[in-house]
Structures are given as C-alpha cells and as structure tokens.
Amino acid sequence: MSNRMRFGAFIAPHTPVEEHPSVSIEHDMDRVVLMEKMGFAEAWIGEHHSSGWEINGCPELFIAAVSQRTSTIKLGTGVSSLPYHNPYTLADRIRQLDHITKGRTIFGMGPGSLPSDAYMMGIPTPKVRDRMDEAIDPLVRLLNGEVVTAQSEWFNLQEASLQLDSYDDHGVEIAVASQVSPAGATAAGKYGLSMLSIGATSAGGFNALARNWDIAVETAVEHGNTMDRNAWRLVGPVHIAETREKARENVRYGLERWIEYMSKVAAIPLAPPVGVDPIDYMIETGFGVIGTPDDFVAQMDRLNEQSGGFGCFLNLDNHWADWDQxxxxxxxxxxxxxxxxxxxxxxxxxxxxxxxxxxxxxxGELTAAVKAKLDEHAAKKGTDKLNPAIREMFGSKD
Structure with missing residues (x-):
C-alpha cells in the first residue's frame, strides 16, 4: 500500500432549497476546480432524483462538464444507483465518460440512498439491493470487454458488448458502496472491486470498518481475487478553520439545518439528543471534524487505527459554512x-x-569570506573608499 494517503470530496450534493440551483451547481464545479489546485486527488458526484437538496440527477453529466475545467483530479460517480438503469446503457455511458475524462473516471455503484427515488420509478424499496446485486455481474463483465447475455425480471441483455475499448490499459476502476451491512463488502470481494465506505465516521460505520474489510478479503479469497487497501475510500464530514473557535462559528451558519435535513428528509438518524449542542455532538461522537488542520490529522489517525489502513479519505461535502469559509x-x-x-x-x-x-x-564562514574581500578591496583602493558601517559590520581593517 502506498505510504501517502489521498484526499477528495464526496459531493452528494447537499444544497439547501433556498439557494439558486444553477449557482449551486456552479459552486460545485468551482469546488472541484479548487480541489485540484489544492492537491486533492478525487471528487465523487452523487445521483439523486428527489429530496430537493440533492439536485444532481446524473453524475455522468456533471463529471463530463467539470472534466473540461480540470486536468488531473479523478472523478467518480458517487454513486450510480444500479437499480435505476439498464446495465448495458449504464456501462456504455461510463465507457464514454472514460474517454471524455481521458482515463480519470471511477465508476462507483450502489443501490441508491433515497427510497423516494425508487418509489417514483415504481421500484419496491426491498428490491433495490437485490437489483444492485443482479446488475453488478453484467456491468463488470461489460466493462472488462466481454460479450454478455444475462437476464433478470427487469433487464434482458442479448449478446451485449460495448463498442469502445477503455481509454487506456488501466480501464475504469470500479468501486462499490459499503456502509454498516456486509453487502457492499461481500460484493467488493466477490468481484475484486474497490470499496467505498460511506458514513465511515458514524458510530455504526466506524465500528464496522475492520469487520467489513475482513469480509471483503475473505470473500475475495473464495473467488480468487485480492483486495487493495490503497483503493479503499472512507467518507466523513469536515469543516476546518484557523482556530477551533472560528470553525465552530463558521458552522453555525448551516449545521443545524443540515442535521434537520439528514434526519427528517433523507431519513438518516443524525440528530443529537435533546439539549445537546450539535457542534459538540459532532465533535464528541467523532462523526464530524469541526476544528483546525491538526484536528483533521487526528481524525485520519483515528480512522487509520480503526480500519487497519486505507487509501483515500473523502470529505462528505456539506453546507455547514458559507461559501467563502x-x-x-x-x-x-x-x-x-x-x-x-x-x-x-x-x-x-x-x-x-x-x-x-x-x-x-x-x-562565521560567510562573515570571514566577505571580510576577506573587503580587506582585499581596502588594500587596493584605500579604506576611505569603504562605507564605515560596512567596515564595522564585518570587522574590516581601517
């Protein structure tokens, strides 16, 4: 595993409904451009179709656009919701994106996080993970260049193959989302995929890190694959300022609103106990970093120790602070x-x-060298030609 950790952002996005949607999308583009300039390695873009906040319905469109403003940062679908797409057309779009980004695309996949998305497409919520499992195999095979015939109750592939080869010899890296349950880890091991641990800093996600990695490794061995810790990404929210006090002041802007959205709309239980300051709650539980660069470093040490080692940390991008902060x-x-x-x-x-x-x-050596030259000059030209201050500074002869 590389000794250097990579860093990036997981951009759902989380955009409060009072903000101008076009400006918000532009800000997310600017965010990725800034990240590249500041040495970040990856930006992951989500797919959601409801909730009002998570307004990016097609990560491939966003990635194609922002790839034209950047040159080195890798761009991942974070994640493409497999139950919503025919595996063949999704694989074809990812392959095209691989060429548009000149090999910088990472294909992240998962079941979809909003039950409302599945509901509007007529997909029963209990079916979404089954559909993801059914779609992974043909997707991996298609992106590996195979001709695929596969059928399920919701897709039928007949001698399907992609027209384009990958942009380069490396092909497209494929990552599967993993949270608390072992489903993602099992899929990663079965197909030899990278693992993306969303919610790695939540209590359940944090406690499951080492266990899920072990599950992935054990499953990989059973199927003749290997797992690479360097390709393991952990996701958690962060806001950094020059001081802890300033960081706390900054996140007063939007933290409570974000918690309310995540708890009441996205249905992710993040609300602190009644009477507990949400900033204290985020810090004390370890779910979020609100502090200084040193606090960020401490969180990386904590995650590294708990997981046993990983390759990349992704900031769960949020609107805790205003745009400038x-x-x-x-x-x-x-x-x-x-x-x-x-x-x-x-x-x-x-x-x-x-x-x-x-x-x-x-x-001393510098002073002696300069003094020697001054003395040499004085011998040739006379001391009256030298600035008295210089003679005194270097101890030159009168």
Whole structure:
C-alpha cells in the first residue's frame, strides 16, 4: 500500500432549497476546480432524483462538464444507483465518460440512498439491493470487454458488448458502496472491486470498518481475487478553520439545518439528543471534524487505527459554512493538513533544522569570506573608499 494517503470530496450534493440551483451547481464545479489546485486527488458526484437538496440527477453529466475545467483530479460517480438503469446503457455511458475524462473516471455503484427515488420509478424499496446485486455481474463483465447475455425480471441483455475499448490499459476502476451491512463488502470481494465506505465516521460505520474489510478479503479469497487497501475510500464530514473557535462559528451558519435535513428528509438518524449542542455532538461522537488542520490529522489517525489502513479519505461535502469559509476549509486542508498526514515537508524541516544547528558555523564562514574581500578591496583602493558601517559590520581593517 502506498505510504501517502489521498484526499477528495464526496459531493452528494447537499444544497439547501433556498439557494439558486444553477449557482449551486456552479459552486460545485468551482469546488472541484479548487480541489485540484489544492492537491486533492478525487471528487465523487452523487445521483439523486428527489429530496430537493440533492439536485444532481446524473453524475455522468456533471463529471463530463467539470472534466473540461480540470486536468488531473479523478472523478467518480458517487454513486450510480444500479437499480435505476439498464446495465448495458449504464456501462456504455461510463465507457464514454472514460474517454471524455481521458482515463480519470471511477465508476462507483450502489443501490441508491433515497427510497423516494425508487418509489417514483415504481421500484419496491426491498428490491433495490437485490437489483444492485443482479446488475453488478453484467456491468463488470461489460466493462472488462466481454460479450454478455444475462437476464433478470427487469433487464434482458442479448449478446451485449460495448463498442469502445477503455481509454487506456488501466480501464475504469470500479468501486462499490459499503456502509454498516456486509453487502457492499461481500460484493467488493466477490468481484475484486474497490470499496467505498460511506458514513465511515458514524458510530455504526466506524465500528464496522475492520469487520467489513475482513469480509471483503475473505470473500475475495473464495473467488480468487485480492483486495487493495490503497483503493479503499472512507467518507466523513469536515469543516476546518484557523482556530477551533472560528470553525465552530463558521458552522453555525448551516449545521443545524443540515442535521434537520439528514434526519427528517433523507431519513438518516443524525440528530443529537435533546439539549445537546450539535457542534459538540459532532465533535464528541467523532462523526464530524469541526476544528483546525491538526484536528483533521487526528481524525485520519483515528480512522487509520480503526480500519487497519486505507487509501483515500473523502470529505462528505456539506453546507455547514458559507461559501467563502467552505473554500477556505478546503484550502487549509490542502495547505496544512495533507502535508502533515503524508509527511510531505519532512525533508524541508530537516534542512531548516540542520541550518539552525549549524548557524554559527555558516555565519562565521560567510562573515570571514566577505571580510576577506573587503580587506582585499581596502588594500587596493584605500579604506576611505569603504562605507564605515560596512567596515564595522564585518570587522574590516581601517
């Protein structure tokens, strides 16, 4: 596994309904552009069709557009909801996206997180995970270049194959969403896929990290595959400022509204107990980082210890703070937290410390060298030609 952790964002998105939708989409584009400039490696874009907040209905469209404003950051579907799509047409779109992004596409897949989406498409909620399981096999085979014949109650593929080969020899990386249940981990191991642990910092998700990884590895062995910790992504929310006090002040802007949305609309139980400050709740439970770059680093250490090692952390992007402070948070992570996690400045620190320790020696050598030249000049031209201040500074002869 690489010694350097990668960083990115998981952009659902979570856009409050009072904001201008077009401006919000533009902000999400700008966010990805900024992330690339600040050294982030990945941005994942969600698929949702209801709730009012999560307004990106097609991650492929967003990724295709933002890929034209960026050049190095990898772009993942976070995630494509398999029960909503015919496997053949979805695979074909992912392959085309692979070419549009010049090999930067990651295909993340899952069952879909909003029951309301499935309801409006006439898909019974208990069926969505079964449909995901049924779709994975033909999708993996199609993206591997195979000719696929497969049938279920909701799709029928007859000698289906993709017209395009992958953009490069690496092909498209495929990742499967995993939360508390072992379903995602089992699928990752069965097909040799990367794993995307959404909600890794929630109590249930955090406690299940090591267990789900073990399940993925055991399943992979049974099917002749291997799992790579470097391809394992963990997801959790973050807001960083120069001080803890400022970070707390920043998130007063939208944290309570976000918790209310997640709990009452998205039906994800995040609400703190009655009478408990939501900021304290996020920090004390470990679900969210609200603090300084050092607090961010501490969260990475905590997750690394709990999981046994992973390759990439994705900020569950949110609207806890206003737009300017949100951008500042990404900037502080890029400038100060990422270098500390990955020890990017260890040689710079060593170089500075070495010069500090040898300051007197090098200062003495510099002074002696300059003094010698001043004396040489004085001997040739006479001391009256030298600035008295310079003679005094370097101890030159009168």
């Amino acid at each position: 949100t951008k500042r948070s990404y900037e502080l992570i890029g400038r100060f937290a990422i270098p500390k996690v990955n020890k990017l400045n260890q040689y710079r620190v060593r170089s500075e410390q070495w010069l500090r320790e040898n300051h007197e020696t090098f200062r």
